[in-house]
Amino acid sequence: MSLQGKTLFITGASRGIGREIALRAARDGANIVIAAKSAAPHPKLPGTIFSVAAEVEAAGGKALALEVDVRDEAIVRQALADANEHFGGIDALVNNAGAIKLTGVQHIELKRFDLMHQINTRAVLLCSQAALPYLKKSSGHILNLSPPLNLATKWFAQYSPYTVTKYGMSMLTLGMSEEFAAYDISVNSLWPQTMIATAAIEFQLGSRESFKHARTPAIMADAAHIILDSSGRSITGRLLIDEEILREHGTTEFSHYRYEPDSNATLIPDLFVD
Template sequence: MTPDEIRTDKPLAGKTILMSGGSRGIGLAIALRAARDGANIALLAKTDTPHPKLEGTVHTAAEQIRAAGGRALPIVGDVRNDDDITEAVLKTQGEFDGIDIVINNASVIDLSGSLDLSSKKYDLMQDVNVRGTFLLSRTALPILKESGNPHILSLSPPLNTTPKWLGAHTGYSLAKFGMTMATLGIAAEFAKDGIAANTLWPATTIATAAVKYALGGDRMMKVSRTPEIYADAAYEVLVQPAREYTGQTLIVEDVLRDAGITDFSGYAATPGTPDSELYPDIFLD
């Protein structure tokens, strides 16, 4: 079954999402899926003007969100900047009268080994991935407490801290595991307030700019799945009862199977590619 055959209602209608990043790729796909329900989506992103290599800005993303049926608030800012985070939270609350969901999508990837990874890039990954996740979530928490079904969702992997994954790219592993630890910590700390906090990670690589430029070029793109599989899984997480569905490190495909979605063939970036030929994502054995 497909996602649209599973759900005909619109549980995210009128809900407000604050997302870091989201100008393109997975974040934009998640935003567009929520927009189809009529959600309000605020994007905190740096992409005010077009990138020479990458498609999309925060403004073009907002246009697509509106075209899909949602309301959009593009906010030009940097998740590394405390004032920008505070401004984004306050602007979102002011525009949409609350915040129901925070999605920690912004992330930096560099798979260099420890001797080749620059200090500047190490700091950037820690600042965006870990610090950004913690501070955006923390700043929104007082407003999330007022929501009827508050969720925090971070796009980060399970804590598979084996020598294989810690040693493969130590700096990046620290940054992604840090996102997960921040999220799980918030889940435990604020469970009493009914705020769900979970992470979500795909079993296969996803056809995004990060995969193209950091993992393996066009060849890797061809053996990946589309961002829509991540978006459909995120949607299923965000409509769950927050008090009952929290503190989990979730896998995209498992979430979809639990929702009754069993046919993944439509998500292949190259139509007709069998599952056995798709490239497995990092951090999963």
């Protein structure tokens, strides 16, 4: 399995899972477009588009760092055109950028809901639409970082605004897989079985204490690699869990993905996973 010579356009790739997917593909010799807002260092979160571009190059890939706000249609369309021009095509779009606020309807500010809707749901539609002319030529992939459609009421009770925007991504996955079948484009979603240890989670929770109950982003990167390396539409229209797709392809041992490999602490399931 190899993504050598393939071009991946990854939103939100300056840190966390997006960065890990970029580095995993870079080890194959892939071309990576790091499309994120993080052009300047964040005071509390590590990583910029330029630092990840350097890491991609060091890992054996080729990099193009583009400052992209996925809410801005003109910027998104220009970024995809620039990526296509730079690398001579686009083989995969990874919609990884996301926004989260675990607040119910009663207390959420409309501007925060608008932000989540624009970055989670609307950006998947926009980026996929903008990438479509290039993916038609490559019979490529769209991968959305969104959950299974688990309609248990507990996922709506406390933070339905966030749930709605993430489920919107997954519903777009199902719709685009059918709509783009004529172009041999595969469209899937990927979500972690357990909490993933990222700087964004640390920032939101205020500490790394929960990391002993988490896995590293490497498990998501390895799962994404399987999907993006699949041929034709052999994998499409699926709302996949990282552990599920890895098991389907022969992985039976997952302890090395733990943030603390020697810990016996119980792993915490991610949101929307029973």
